[in-house]
Amino acid sequence: MVSPKKSFVELFHPLGSVGSRSRRRSPPEENPALEAIWHVVCAIPRGQVCTYGEVARAAGLPGRARQTGFALKVAPQKLNLPWHRVVGAGGCIVFPKSSHEHREQARRLRAEGVLVKNGRVARSAMGLLDER
DNA sequence: TGTATGACCCTGA
């Protein structure tokens, strides 16, 4: 029936590796790995958050959470990505507590109805997989 | 070519 309670990440999978290691130093706009990451981030439902690792996995890059961070950093503002919906493992905001980015992310998340407390988001807002 | 850095993650003590 419906509601298999699959996480948003599980729904993504068709790509089957984006090429696994594009050793070609191409600009971000042509880098398939980055594009995949952007695509995934863009697909995160409003009011829900995802971790860097989850995004990487969903993009076909398991174990490369760092690249997710890099992808977000180099992402053109033009794409207007919901970067604020990406948090660290356990739902914590990775930016320094007193940084501008930290507050901005928290503010945006709250605006979407996500409860942010002490630099962390509520468990209920996470990909439904970190439940534990 | 080698070292350093980073919007990370996981395990174990």
Next chain:
DNA sequence: CTCAGGGCCATAC
């Protein structure tokens, strides 16, 4: 909870 250590990989210099 904190802290330390190892892993992973793309860029920058």
